[in-house]
Amino acid sequence: MSGGDAAPYEMLARSIERELELVGEGRFDEVATLQAQRAALISTLPDVPPAGARPALQRAALMSKRVEIEFLRYREALLLDLANLRQVGRAARGYAPHRQSRPNVQATA
Numbered sequence: 001m002s003g004g005d006a007a008p009y010e011m012l013a014r015s016i017e018r019e020l021e022l023v024g025e026g027r028f029d030e031v032a033t034l035q036a037q038r039a040a041l042i043s044t045l046p047d048v049p050p051a052g053a054r055p056a057l058q059r060a061a062l063m064s065k066r067v068e069i070e071f072l073r074y075r076e077a078l079l080l081d082l083a084n085l086r087q088v089g090r091a092a093r094g095y096a097p098h099r100q101s102r103p104n105v106q107a108t109a
Helices: 003-025 029-046 051-095
Strands: none
Touching: 003 029, 003 051
């Protein structure tokens, strides 16, 4: 078997490694582009990979899991920020002056 058999799988693994870098930097627009390119690459691969592709596929699987974890961490940070924002809003409303409610009566005759 030639080393060229595993080349597309190495490209796949490098693509996922690059995705991990982009997610870590918060560059999500580029992540979406990279994912589309990777999907195109995957569509060209055979259903059964050659034996020489095993190391690259294992690396790709590990990197893919790390990408998933980074997305979850980013999501959790956003949710915490949102919760803090809501708490700050409630506190700010607590310090706002009390507003008198006005009757909702129309005096037309």
